[in-house]
Amino acid sequence: MAKELTDRTTGDLFAEDKRPGRPKTNPLSREQQLKINKRNQIKRDKAKGLRRVELKVEQDLFEHLNQLADKRNVSRSELIVSMLEQQLLQ
DSSP, rough: OOOTOOOOGGGGGGOOOOOOOOOOOOOSOOHHHHHHHHHHHHHHHHHTTTOOOOOOOOOOHHHHHHHHHHHHSSOOHHHHHHHHHHHHHH
16 A cells, blocks of 8 residues: 555554644643633733623623624723723713
Protein backbone atom coordinates (compact mmCIF):
# COMPACT_ATOMS: atom_id res chain seq x y z
CA MET A 1 0.00 0.00 0.00
CA ALA A 2 1.42 3.35 -1.03
CA LYS A 3 1.57 6.20 1.44
CA GLU A 4 -0.41 9.14 0.07
CA LEU A 5 0.19 12.54 1.71
CA THR A 6 -3.50 13.45 1.67
CA ASP A 7 -4.62 10.07 3.05
CA ARG A 8 -5.35 10.49 6.75
CA THR A 9 -7.60 7.46 7.18
CA THR A 10 -4.75 5.09 7.97
CA GLY A 11 -3.46 6.51 11.23
CA ASP A 12 -0.70 4.00 11.72
CA LEU A 13 1.11 5.28 8.63
CA PHE A 14 1.13 8.80 9.99
CA ALA A 15 1.76 8.19 13.68
CA GLU A 16 5.29 9.55 13.35
CA ASP A 17 4.44 12.51 11.09
CA LYS A 18 4.45 15.89 12.74
CA ARG A 19 1.55 17.98 11.47
CA PRO A 20 2.16 21.67 10.86
CA GLY A 21 0.16 24.09 12.92
CA ARG A 22 0.27 27.33 14.80
CA PRO A 23 3.71 27.78 16.35
CA LYS A 24 3.71 27.58 20.12
CA THR A 25 5.13 30.88 21.32
CA ASN A 26 3.85 30.71 24.89
CA PRO A 27 4.83 27.89 27.24
CA LEU A 28 1.52 28.16 29.13
CA SER A 29 -1.60 26.24 28.19
CA ARG A 30 -4.46 28.13 26.56
CA GLU A 31 -6.51 27.83 29.76
CA GLN A 32 -3.72 29.39 31.82
CA GLN A 33 -3.25 32.16 29.25
CA LEU A 34 -6.97 33.00 29.42
CA LYS A 35 -6.87 33.21 33.24
CA ILE A 36 -3.86 35.54 33.13
CA ASN A 37 -5.45 37.71 30.43
CA LYS A 38 -8.68 37.99 32.42
CA ARG A 39 -6.76 38.90 35.58
CA ASN A 40 -4.83 41.58 33.68
CA GLN A 41 -8.07 42.98 32.21
CA ILE A 42 -9.57 43.26 35.70
CA LYS A 43 -6.44 45.10 36.90
CA ARG A 44 -6.66 47.55 33.96
CA ASP A 45 -10.34 48.17 34.65
CA LYS A 46 -9.69 48.83 38.34
CA ALA A 47 -6.86 51.22 37.47
CA LYS A 48 -9.36 53.14 35.32
CA GLY A 49 -11.80 53.28 38.24
CA LEU A 50 -14.24 50.83 36.66
CA ARG A 51 -16.22 48.36 38.74
CA ARG A 52 -18.19 45.34 37.58
CA VAL A 53 -21.97 45.28 37.93
CA GLU A 54 -23.85 42.19 36.81
CA LEU A 55 -27.57 41.79 36.36
CA LYS A 56 -29.96 39.33 34.82
CA VAL A 57 -32.72 40.47 32.50
CA GLU A 58 -35.37 38.70 30.49
CA GLN A 59 -34.68 37.75 26.88
CA ASP A 60 -37.01 40.43 25.44
CA LEU A 61 -35.29 43.23 27.34
CA PHE A 62 -31.88 41.83 26.40
CA GLU A 63 -32.76 41.84 22.69
CA HIS A 64 -34.25 45.33 22.97
CA LEU A 65 -31.01 46.61 24.58
CA ASN A 66 -28.95 45.00 21.81
CA GLN A 67 -31.10 46.57 19.09
CA LEU A 68 -30.96 50.00 20.70
CA ALA A 69 -27.20 49.75 21.17
CA ASP A 70 -26.76 48.77 17.50
CA LYS A 71 -29.00 51.63 16.42
CA ARG A 72 -26.92 54.12 18.46
CA ASN A 73 -23.66 52.48 17.36
CA VAL A 74 -22.46 51.86 20.93
CA SER A 75 -21.84 48.75 22.99
CA ARG A 76 -24.60 47.38 25.20
CA SER A 77 -22.49 48.26 28.24
CA GLU A 78 -22.10 51.88 27.10
CA LEU A 79 -25.83 52.09 26.49
CA ILE A 80 -26.70 50.81 29.96
CA VAL A 81 -24.20 53.19 31.57
CA SER A 82 -25.65 56.17 29.72
CA MET A 83 -29.19 55.17 30.71
CA LEU A 84 -28.17 54.83 34.36
CA GLU A 85 -26.39 58.18 34.30
CA GLN A 86 -29.44 59.89 32.78
CA GLN A 87 -31.73 58.38 35.39
CA LEU A 88 -29.47 59.13 38.36
CA LEU A 89 -28.56 62.68 37.33
CA GLN A 90 -32.17 63.86 36.91
